[in-house]
Amino acid sequence: MSIATVFEVVLATVVLGFGFWTTAVRKTYSAAVGFVAYGLLVALIWVRLDAVDVALTEAAISGGLGGVLLLGAAARLRDSETTAAEAPGNLTRACAAVLSVLIAAALAGAVWLLPEHAPTLAPRIVANAWATSLANPVTNVLMAFRAMDTMLEKVVLLLAIIGVWSLAPDTAWGGRPGPCHRADPNGVLAFLARLLPPVGIVVGIYVFWTGADHPGGAFQGGAILASMWLLAIMAGLADTPATSRRWLRCILIAGPGLFLAVGLGGLWFGSAFLAYPAAYAKPLILGIEVAMILTIAATLGLLLAGAPERSVK
Amino acid sequence: MSLARDMMTIAAVSAGAFFFLAGTVGLLRFPDTLTRLHALTKADNLGLGLVVLGLLPQAGSLRDGFKLIGIWLLTLLAGATVSQLIARTAREGETAK
Numbered sequence: 001m002s003i004a005t006v007f008e009v010v011l012a013t014v015v016l017g018f019g020f021w022t023t024a025v026r027k028t029y030s031a032a033v034g035f036v037a038y039g040l041l042v043a044l045i046w047v048r049l050d051a052v053d054v055a056l057t058e059a060a061i062s063g064g065l066g067g068v069l070l071l072g073a074a075a076r077l078r079d080s081e082t083t084a085a086e087a088p089g090n091l092t093r094a095c096a097a098v099l100s101v102l103i104a105a106a107l108a109g110a111v112w113l114l115p116e117h118a119p120t121l122a123p124r125i126v127a128n129a130w131a132t133s134l135a136n137p138v139t140n141v142l143m144a145f146r147a148m149d150t151m152l153e154k155v156v157l158l159l160a161i162i163g164v165w166s167l168a169p170d171t172a173w174g175g176r177p178g179p180c181h182r183a184d185p186n187g188v189l190a191f192l193a194r195l196l197p198p199v200g201i202v203v204g205i206y207v208f209w210t211g212a213d214h215p216g217g218a219f220q221g222g223a224i225l226a227s228m229w230l231l232a233i234m235a236g237l238a239d240t241p242a243t244s245r246r247w248l249r250c251i252l253i254a255g256p257g258l259f260l261a262v263g264l265g266g267l268w269f270g271s272a273f274l275a276y277p278a279a280y281a282k283p284l285i286l287g288i289e290v291a292m293i294l295t296i297a298a299t300l301g302l303l304l305a306g307a308p309e310r311s312v313k
Numbered sequence: 314m315s316l317a318r319d320m321m322t323i324a325a326v327s328a329g330a331f332f333f334l335a336g337t338v339g340l341l342r343f344p345d346t347l348t349r350l351h352a353l354t355k356a357d358n359l360g361l362g363l364v365v366l367g368l369l370p371q372a373g374s375l376r377d378g379f380k381l382i383g384i385w386l387l388t389l390l391a392g393a394t395v396s397q398l399i400a401r402t403a404r405e406g407e408t409a410k
Binding site (some may be wrong): 188189191193195196199 | 387388391394397398401
């Protein structure tokens with residue numbers, strides 16, 4: 001066995017161990033911490049599988065923003081957790097266990113029965129990369145060959161934010177999301193929130209820009225930008241904007257809106273919906289991605305900030 | 314030349330791995346939060362620093378080398394901030410008791 005195989009076996013074992021531990025552990029907080037570590041290790045697995053684009057997304061969403069979301073939920077549940085006596089009964093637990101085992105068995109069976117050479121479109125994607133003059137095949141698929149899926153994903157993000165906002169009480173509708181964070185202005189967190197964002201914003205834009213030819217892209221870059229925004233909010237240096245602000249809503253619809261407009265333009269001037277004219281493919285894709293990174297950063301930040309809680313005053 | 318580079322990599326990465334091991338042992342064995350943090354910072358700062366130092370001769374280009382150093386500096390910043398925050402929370406918890 002080579003060192004790489006040993007490393008992969010150890011990695012898979014640790015990930016499975018974390019999976020079990022996260023499910024079995026009693027405290028919500030510990031489960032959230034376990035899930036973050038699990039997400040970061042799964043990102044390493046994606047790197048081993050040469051899927052660096054997926055690894056970046058996994059680390060940013062599951063390890064980073066998802067972790068913040070879960071820790072926030074754990075903090076909110078902490079007060080009710082000690083008083084909640086109605087634990088699920090044995091029958092419920094047994095049913096859940098049986099259902100989970102069945103799903104795991106079905107997934108394992110599906111993986112087992114995969115054909116030796118899975119059907120793949122990868123060679124055709126590489127062969128047609130000239131059409132967009134982007135070298136990263138993942139970006140080519142996301143922005144050109146399967147652009148419809150990406151556009152609909154952005155619409156899903158928009159629907160998600162509407163879902164979160166609709167949890168707001170009537171008095172706070174259109175107000176600022178989340179609690180008001182007050183931190184010591186001379187404290188450590190405020191120091192980090194002043195020092196890190198300049199670096200983080202550059203890294204976020206770099207990850208976005210390099211996505212044309214290397215692993216990266218608007219989603220990963222947007223997640224980094226969102227985390228910088230959230231850091232400033234949590235340190236009390238910035239406040240969440242009131243959700244009734246027009247500029248905020250414009251940013252939220254900029255990505256899917258521009259995507260849709262370009263798609264309809266393709267129908268009008270070109271051959272099909274979302275067909276880019278070959279000469280303008282790269283500038284068009286870049287333009288859509290610029291709008292998308294703003295939308296993604298704002299949406300992810302607001303999803304984590306939560307429902308509007310403070311009315312506009 | 315290549316042999317010298319590989320020797321440096323092996324030496325520095327092994328030293329880094331030792332600090333990670335020592336830091337983990339400290340995390341598991343030390344009695345309270347502050348001493349455990351002390352053990353962890355050794356793993357983060359020195360351990361990762363030595364691993365990065367060991368990987369520098371293997372970096373393909375100057376740009377990759379700077380990226381590695383950048384990762385180490387960012388980890389230093391994050392580690393220092395988080396350990397300060399944890400230590401302060403632990404202190405406050407102690408005085409409140």
